[in-house]
Amino acid sequence: MKKKLTTVAFSGTEEQEKKLCELIEQHKDEKGALMPVLQGAQAIYGYLPIEVQKEIALRMGVPLSEVYGVASFYSQFILNPKGEHAINVCLGTACYVKGSGQIMEKLESLLGIKGGEITKDRKFSLDATRCIGACGLAPVLTVNEEVYGRLTPDMLEGILKKYN
Amino acid sequence: MIKNLADLAEIRERMQGKITFRRHNPGTTVTDGKIRKHVLICGGTGCTSSKSVQIKEKMEKCLVDAGIADEIQVVQTGCFGLCALGPIMIVYPEGTFYSRIHVDDVEEIVKEHLVGGNPVKRLLYAETVKGDEILSLNETAFYKKQHRVALRNCGVINPECIQEYIGTGGYLALGKVLTEMKPQEVIDIISASGLRGRGGGGFPTGRKWQFAAAQPAGKKYVVCNADEGDPGAFMDRSVLEGDPHAVLEAMAIAGYAIGADEGYIYVRAEYPIAVHRLQIAIAQARDEGLLGKDIFGTGFNFDIQLRLGAGAFVCGEETALLTSIEGHRGEPRPRPPFPAVKGLFGKPTIINNVETYANVCQIILNGADWFASMGTEKSKGTKVFALGGKITNTGLVEIPMGTTLREVVEEIGGGVPNGKKFKAAQTGGPSGGCIPASKFDIAIDYDNLIANGSMMGSGGLIVMDEDTCMVDLAKFFLEFTVDESCGKCAPCRIGMVRLLELLEKITSGNGEMEDLDKLEELANYIKSASLCGLGQTAPNPVLSTLANFRDEYIAHIKDKRCPAGVCKKLLTYNIDPDKCKGCTMCARKCPASAISGQVKTPHVIDHTKCIKCGACIETCKFGAIYKK
Numbered sequence: 001m002k003k004k005l006t007t008v009a010f011s012g013t014e015e016q017e018k019k020l021c022e023l024i025e026q027h028k029d030e031k032g033a034l035m036p037v038l039q040g041a042q043a044i045y046g047y048l049p050i051e052v053q054k055e056i057a058l059r060m061g062v063p064l065s066e067v068y069g070v071a072s073f074y075s076q077f078i079l080n081p082k083g084e085h086a087i088n089v090c091l092g093t094a095c096y097v098k099g100s101g102q103i104m105e106k107l108e109s110l111l112g113i114k115g116g117e118i119t120k121d122r123k124f125s126l127d128a129t130r131c132i133g134a135c136g137l138a139p140v141l142t143v144n145e146e147v148y149g150r151l152t153p154d155m156l157e158g159i160l161k162k163y164n
Numbered sequence: 165m166i167k168n169l170a171d172l173a174e175i176r177e178r179m180q181g182k183i184t185f186r187r188h189n190p191g192t193t194v195t196d197g198k199i200r201k202h203v204l205i206c207g208g209t210g211c212t213s214s215k216s217v218q219i220k221e222k223m224e225k226c227l228v229d230a231g232i233a234d235e236i237q238v239v240q241t242g243c244f245g246l247c248a249l250g251p252i253m254i255v256y257p258e259g260t261f262y263s264r265i266h267v268d269d270v271e272e273i274v275k276e277h278l279v280g281g282n283p284v285k286r287l288l289y290a291e292t293v294k295g296d297e298i299l300s301l302n303e304t305a306f307y308k309k310q311h312r313v314a315l316r317n318c319g320v321i322n323p324e325c326i327q328e329y330i331g332t333g334g335y336l337a338l339g340k341v342l343t344e345m346k347p348q349e350v351i352d353i354i355s356a357s358g359l360r361g362r363g364g365g366g367f368p369t370g371r372k373w374q375f376a377a378a379q380p381a382g383k384k385y386v387v388c389n390a391d392e393g394d395p396g397a398f399m400d401r402s403v404l405e406g407d408p409h410a411v412l413e414a415m416a417i418a419g420y421a422i423g424a425d426e427g428y429i430y431v432r433a434e435y436p437i438a439v440h441r442l443q444i445a446i447a448q449a450r451d452e453g454l455l456g457k458d459i460f461g462t463g464f465n466f467d468i469q470l471r472l473g474a475g476a477f478v479c480g481e482e483t484a485l486l487t488s489i490e491g492h493r494g495e496p497r498p499r500p501p502f503p504a505v506k507g508l509f510g511k512p513t514i515i516n517n518v519e520t521y522a523n524v525c526q527i528i529l530n531g532a533d534w535f536a537s538m539g540t541e542k543s544k545g546t547k548v549f550a551l552g553g554k555i556t557n558t559g560l561v562e563i564p565m566g567t568t569l570r571e572v573v574e575e576i577g578g579g580v581p582n583g584k585k586f587k588a589a590q591t592g593g594p595s596g597g598c599i600p601a602s603k604f605d606i607a608i609d610y611d612n613l614i615a616n617g618s619m620m621g622s623g624g625l626i627v628m629d630e631d632t633c634m635v636d637l638a639k640f641f642l643e644f645t646v647d648e649s650c651g652k653c654a655p656c657r658i659g660m661v662r663l664l665e666l667l668e669k670i671t672s673g674n675g676e677m678e679d680l681d682k683l684e685e686l687a688n689y690i691k692s693a694s695l696c697g698l699g700q701t702a703p704n705p706v707l708s709t710l711a712n713f714r715d716e717y718i719a720h721i722k723d724k725r726c727p728a729g730v731c732k733k734l735l736t737y738n739i740d741p742d743k744c745k746g747c748t749m750c751a752r753k754c755p756a757s758a759i760s761g762q763v764k765t766p767h768v769i770d771h772t773k774c775i776k777c778g779a780c781i782e783t784c785k786f787g788a789i790y791k792k
Contacts, residue, residue: 035474070491
């Protein structure tokens with residue numbers, strides 16, 4: 001799957017940077033340390049923003065192209081942060097004909113972001129997903145693990161409020 | 165700290181009494197101080213997902229409440245194998261087999277069985293209850309035909325306790341090798357045993373070791389491939405979760421045989437329990453001096469590092485795996501040079517899979533002849549399979565090579581459920597093929613499976629019944645390999661996409677007969693021109709279904725019909741007017757408003773609106789809706 005670069009401004013803390021330096025230091029003399037370092041960095045930041053990749057490239061003396069190449073090759077590495085509440089709108093066929101397209105549009109305008117993005121306060125991320133098998137409830141969205149079905153666009157504000 | 169063989173023997177003798185009766189050898193008694201029973205609870209991935217950890221905690225609390233905490237030992241083990249019945253609990257020395265237990269059942273088991281001495285019959289695996297008599301698990305159809313070599317300690321010992329492993333004879337093989345044998349003798353015994361690689365290709369293990377040993381002395385590596393990526397396969401995971409030390413010990417033996425002092429285990433990050441237990445095992449082995457410098461005081465040094473994969477199927481291919489350990493994109497490299505000559509960081513390397521290593525110590529201890537006495541002429545020993553799909557006893561089984569597919573599916577696996585008919589078994593995952601019902605009696609070994617258009621692979625065995633569409637199945641595997649192709653070579657990167665497009669054309673009803681020839685031609689090009697094992701085997705699901713189920717392809721093309729009723733675009737949903745009561749339920753459920761009709765009169769489905777989601781069939785209480 002193609003990975004989309006994030007548009008979210010990087011907001012790493014000094015504490016995170018300190019941890020990252022320690023991590024790199026720890027793996028300094030290890031052969032082939034890039035993967036364990038990226039795995040550790042993702043554990044620190046929750047994802048791998050380009051700023052972190054640059055930092056890793058610089059400190060490890062590896063070209064950024066290679067760091068990015070590895071980060072984008074493996075499905076486990078995430079280049080885009082997820083929100084505190086991850087919203088997934090089903091765009092499977094059954095949901096789509098019942099208007100999940102409009103649900104997606106309305107959410108995009110309510111949150112001020114596009115699908116695949118995250119709000120500035122990192123509270124919500126919005127993604128489209130394949131069929132989740134709840135066609136009887138179409139159109140459906142999930143927030144974290146919670147499923148909301150038989151949606152109409154005017155219900156969305158109320159759902160978002162529950163998480164604010 | 166274990167400094168020599170005498171130290172090892174001391175631990176073994178102290179632990180032995182605690183372990184032997186867990187194998188349920190008749191006549192063995194508990195010799196473990198005040199302890200009179202052991203309660204084994206499965207801590208494998210399957211049972212953990214169904215709350216076995218909470219069951220263990222509840223059990224420990226109930227034992228304290230009942231005042232018998234010092235008489236009963238609770239042990240968390242690896243996988244017992246019969247995952248369909250999880251969570252599983254076994255009480256020794258009697259070997260009582262509790263299945264599908266719930267946290268709320270624990271109190272009753274403690275009160276009735278562990279205090280009162282009467283097993284709770286309603287919670288026992290049904291097959292073990294014969295009137296008043298209660299059979300042990302070894303007497304059930306699932307276990308009777310199995311022969312456990314690689315899995316011998318899984319479900320027997322606590323994998324997080326090195327002493328228990330030593331109690332089963334653990335690290336004795338390493339001790340024997342280091343103190344009594346020359347490296348060449350080790351290779352000779354592995355060669356003579358006939359052990360072949362359990363990860364897929366079936367290359368003779370001894371020969372692989374010989375190649376690496378023949379390289380000039382210097383830095384060499386031993387690698388364990390634990391990047392088990394086939395969807396539906398969990399053999400290696402279970403070995404690592406249930407008996408991690410067996411793999412560490414075998415890697416050290418391999419290191420001695422080829423002259424390496426460093427090993428890497430490349431394990432999937434998606435296996436958190438396996439990773440955790442490996443970390444514990446490596447730390448314990450280092451503490452005891454069984455990994456590190458001067459092992460058993462012989463001057464032999466060997467240490468192991470753990471490397472986590474990051475979700476790429478291609479990294480199961482040996483050269484891609486090595487590239488990934490080196491910290492790069494997991495792309496394969498051309499062979500030769502083979503890893504035995506130029507492998508990890510450019511040094512001679514042997515790379516074996518988890519299950520292969522799990523056999524090594526037993527071969528050293530019991531001899532090449534013992535191992536070679538099991539199996540068929542060219543495939544020696546046993547093989548672990550992960551049974552899945554349309555089969556009653558989903559789980560992990562280990563059988564001698566040469567067991568027939570019928571025995572595995574019908575006897576050990578309990579057959580196809582719901583009265584459906586066996587249609588085919590898929591082995592080898594996305595690289596393998598399907599064995600149709602007409603070949604149900606073939607003996608399972610490396611060469612027989614290849615001769616029948618499939619392959620052993622790492623040991624996934626997915627059973628399919630008449631409801632499985634073989635064209636759709638081939639498409640499923642192709643979607644997987646297209647997604648996982650690393651993109652380095654064109655035949656795989658481009659060819660597989662074209663192959664998938666042809667299958668999509670056929671399953672959506674637009675296929676032409678000449679597409680079948682195109683499929684075959686392209687599939688063979690991809691097989692012969694791809695760089696690595698992924699591309700070379702990825703067309704196999706297409707070729708094997710074409711060979712064995714060509715009539716299904718033809719039905720999709722000529723009759724525009726999917727015989728199994730799977731391919732959505734070729735289906736129509738219809739309402740039987742004789743059965744429909746006009747309850748309007750389906751019309752209300754239909755997400756596309758495709759169903760119309762008056763109350764109490766038969767409804768109809770508008771095929772132009774129907775999106776074939778199946779919601780109506782699930783809703784109808786009268787069985788009036790059918791697909792054709």
